[in-house]
Amino acid sequence: MSELDQVTLNAGDKAVALPVLKPTLGNSCIDIAKLPKETGCFTYDPGFTATAACKSAITYIDGDAGVLLYRGYPIEQLANQSSFLEVAYLLMNGELPNKTQFDAFDHEVAHHTMMHEAFKNFLGGFRHDAHPMAMMVGMVGSMASFYHNTLDLEDPEQRRLAAIRLIAKVPTIAAACHRYSIGWPVRFPRNNLEYVDRFLHMMFEVPSEPLELPPVAAKALDLLFILHADHEQNASTSTVRLVGSTGANPYACVAAGVAALWGPAHGGANEAVLKMLAEIGDVKNVQSAVDKAKDKESGFRLMGFGHRVYKNFDPRAKIIREMCHQVLNELGVNDPLLDVAMKLEEAALKDDYFVQRKLYPNVDFYSGIIYKALKIPTEMFTVMFAIARTAGWVAHWLEQQEDPEAKIGRPRQIYTGYDKREYVGVDKR
Numbered sequence: 001m002s003e004l005d006q007v008t009l010n011a012g013d014k015a016v017a018l019p020v021l022k023p024t025l026g027n028s029c030i031d032i033a034k035l036p037k038e039t040g041c042f043t044y045d046p047g048f049t050a051t052a053a054c055k056s057a058i059t060y061i062d063g064d065a066g067v068l069l070y071r072g073y074p075i076e077q078l079a080n081q082s083s084f085l086e087v088a089y090l091l092m093n094g095e096l097p098n099k100t101q102f103d104a105f106d107h108e109v110a111h112h113t114m115m116h117e118a119f120k121n122f123l124g125g126f127r128h129d130a131h132p133m134a135m136m137v138g139m140v141g142s143m144a145s146f147y148h149n150t151l152d153l154e155d156p157e158q159r160r161l162a163a164i165r166l167i168a169k170v171p172t173i174a175a176a177c178h179r180y181s182i183g184w185p186v187r188f189p190r191n192n193l194e195y196v197d198r199f200l201h202m203m204f205e206v207p208s209e210p211l212e213l214p215p216v217a218a219k220a221l222d223l224l225f226i227l228h229a230d231h232e233q234n235a236s237t238s239t240v241r242l243v244g245s246t247g248a249n250p251y252a253c254v255a256a257g258v259a260a261l262w263g264p265a266h267g268g269a270n271e272a273v274l275k276m277l278a279e280i281g282d283v284k285n286v287q288s289a290v291d292k293a294k295d296k297e298s299g300f301r302l303m304g305f306g307h308r309v310y311k312n313f314d315p316r317a318k319i320i321r322e323m324c325h326q327v328l329n330e331l332g333v334n335d336p337l338l339d340v341a342m343k344l345e346e347a348a349l350k351d352d353y354f355v356q357r358k359l360y361p362n363v364d365f366y367s368g369i370i371y372k373a374l375k376i377p378t379e380m381f382t383v384m385f386a387i388a389r390t391a392g393w394v395a396h397w398l399e400q401q402e403d404p405e406a407k408i409g410r411p412r413q414i415y416t417g418y419d420k421r422e423y424v425g426v427d428k429r
Contacts, residue, residue, distance in 0.1 A: 011039035025060050025069075042412045052233075054241060055405065058091060058395050059232045063309040068316065070230060071095070079319045084225035084388070085109065085195045088167055091230055091395035092160075106195075112168035113189035113198065115176065116146055123180045132383045133262040135177040140170065141255030148249055159401055162250045163394035170254075170390045171195070174383045175202035181379075196222045199387070203376075216330045220323050220370050221384075227316040227363055228385050230392030231309075236260040236267065240393045242409040244400050257393045258386050267385040270368035273304040274378045277337045277344070277368075286343045294353045304365030305348060306358070316363040324366040333373045341369045 005020040007030055016038045021029045029052045036042055045051045060069040068075040071090050078087055082096075089097045089105050097105060122142055126135050147165065152158050176186045179202075187202045196218045205211035231237070239260040243253040261267035280289045292300040307314045328338060345361050348354045371381050400406050 009035070009039075011041055014039055026062065044414055048238075048411075053238065053409070054233070054400070054403065056233070056396065056399060057094065058399060059230045059392070061232050061309055063307075063311050066310055066313045066315045068231075075227065075315055076319060079223055079226050082226065083195075084222050084229065084391070087226050087229050088391035091391050092163060092398060108164055109168045109195065110189075110191040110198075112165050113172050113191060115169060115172050115186075118146075119173070119176065120186060123176060123186075126180070128181060128183065130181070132174070132177045132181060132380055133258065133386070135180070136174065136383055136386060137255055137259045137262070139173045139177065140166075140258055141252055143169065143251035144249040144255075147251065151249065153247065153250075153401065156402075159250070159398055163398055166251065166254055166390050166394050171199040171387050172202060174380075174387055175199060177383065178203055178377070178380055194218070196225065214331060216327055217374055220327050221374065223320065223323050224367050224370060224384070225388040225391075227320060228367070228388035230389070230395065234266065235263070236389060237392060237396050241396055241400055244397050245406060245409045250394070250397055253397055254390060254393050257389070261386055261389060262382055267382045267389070269303065269364040270371070270385070271378055271381040273341075273365050273368035274337070274372060274381070276303040277340050280340050280344070282336065283339050283343045286340060286347055289344070290347050290351060294351075302344070302348065302359075304362055304368065305354065305360065307362045310362070312358055313360055314362045317361055317366060320363055320366040320370070321361070324369050327370050327373050331373055335372065338369060338372060341365075 005022075005028070006017050007020060009016045009018055016035065018035065019031045021031055023029070032043055043051070058071065060072075061067065070078060070087060071094055073090070073096075078090075082090075085106060086097065086102060089102060119139065119142070122139065123135070126138070143165070147162065151162060172189055179186055185207065187205055189198050190201055191198070193201060197213070200213055200218060200221065201211055204213075233241075236257040240253045240257040243256045244250070264272050280286060289300070289302070292298040293302045327333075328342070345365070348359070348361065354360070367384075368381060371384060372378070376384065
C-alpha cells in the first residue's frame with residue numbers, strides 16, 4: 001500500500017489531514033490513527049463494518065461483484081483444480097506448492113494427526129449429549145496445555161509447527177467428539193489415507209468391518225472445505241486475531257475462533273437451514289413457506305438465502321450447487337427433507353420477490369443439504385465448518401505474528417452510563 005491521497009476532517013476549529021491508504025484491490029481506507037491525538041475524538045462504527053483492523057494479503061472479497069480470491073487465486077479455479085490440503089498450504093505460505101513441497105506438507109500433516117491419550121479422559125468429562133461445538137471449544141483449547149512451555153512465539157519454525165498441528169489434529173478431535181456423543185470408541189487416524197478420507201473414516205468406521213465410501217463423498221467434502229477455508233475478516237477470524245494480539249497461545253486463539261463460529265449468525269447458519277427444512281416438513285408446504293417469508297409480519301424467514309457480504313451472488317454457492325445435485329444424484333438418497341430443500345430452491349429461484357432482491361441460495365443452504373446427504377448429524381455441521389476454517393485461522397494468526405504494525409486490540413466505546421456520582425450508605429438508600 002502507498003499513501004497517495006489524503007482527506008481533511010474538520011472537528012470544531014481543528015482541521016486534520018488524514019492519509020488515504022490504497023490497497024491492491026478494493027476500497028481505499030482513511031488512516032485515522034492520529035485522530036484522537038489531533039482532535040480528542042474517536043470514531044463510532046458498530047460491528048466494525050466500515051473499519052479495517054489490519055492489513056492482510058490472504059483473502060480478498062468483492063461482495064458487489066461476487067468475487068472471492070485466496071492469495072489472488074479465484075475460488076472457482078481452486079475449487080475446480082486444487083484440493084483442500086493444497087489450499088491450506090497456499091493460505092499459510094502465500095504460494096501454491098510444487099510437488100516436493102506439497103508431499104512434505106502432506107507427510108507432516110499426516111504425522112501430526114494423533115491425539116494425546118489424555119484427550120480421551122478429557123472427553124469423558126463431557127455429558128454424552130453435549131453439543132459437539134461445546135466439546136470442540138474445550139478440546140482445542142486444551143491443546144495449549146500440551147504445547148505451551150515448549151512454544152516460543154518468537155521462533156517462526158515453532159509458529160509454523162503449531163499451525164501444522166492444528167490443521168492435522170482438529171479433524172481428529174472433531175471425529176472423536178462425534179463418536180463420544182454416540183457411544184462409539186474413538187478411531188485412530190489412518191495416515192495412509194488422504195486428508196478428507198482420513199476424517200470420514202475416523203467419523204464412521206467401526207472396528208467390526210471396513211468402511212466403503214462412495215468417491216463422491218470425499219470429493220464433495222473436500223470441495224466444501226475449500227469453500228469454507230477462509231473468508232477475510234469475519235467474526236471468528238477477527239476473534240482469532242484479537243486474542244492473538246495479546247500474545248496468547250495459538251491453540252487458545254483458535255479455540256476462541258471455534259466459539260465465535262458457533263453462533264447461529266455465523267457458522268451455525270447451515271445447521272439453521274436443516275432446522276428450517278424440518279419446520280417446513282413436506283414439499284406440499286414449500287409454497288406457503290415462501291409466501292410467509294415474503295410477509296414481513298409473519299416473523300418467518302428462509303435460512304440460507306442471501307448473504308451479508310455478497311450483494312449480488314455468493315460465488316461459493318454457484319460452485320457448490322452443482323456438487324449438491326451431483327451428490328444427491330449419485331447417492332440416490334431418499335430423504336423427505338432433501339426433497340423439501342430442492343423444491344424450496346426451485347421455488348425461490350423462480351419467484352420475482354427473491355430474484356429482484358437477489359436472495360439466492362447461499363453456501364450454507366447447499367452445504368447443509370450435502371452434509372445431510374452424507375449422513376453427517378446436524379449438530380456436527382458447524383464442526384465441519386470449523387475443520388475447514390482452521391486453515392484460514394492459522395494463516396491469519398501466522399500473518400499477524402509477522403506484522404510489524406500489529407498492536408493489542410483495544411476497541412473504544414461511547415459511554416452511556418451515569419455521570420460521576422457519590423456513594424450512599426445502605427442505611428440512606
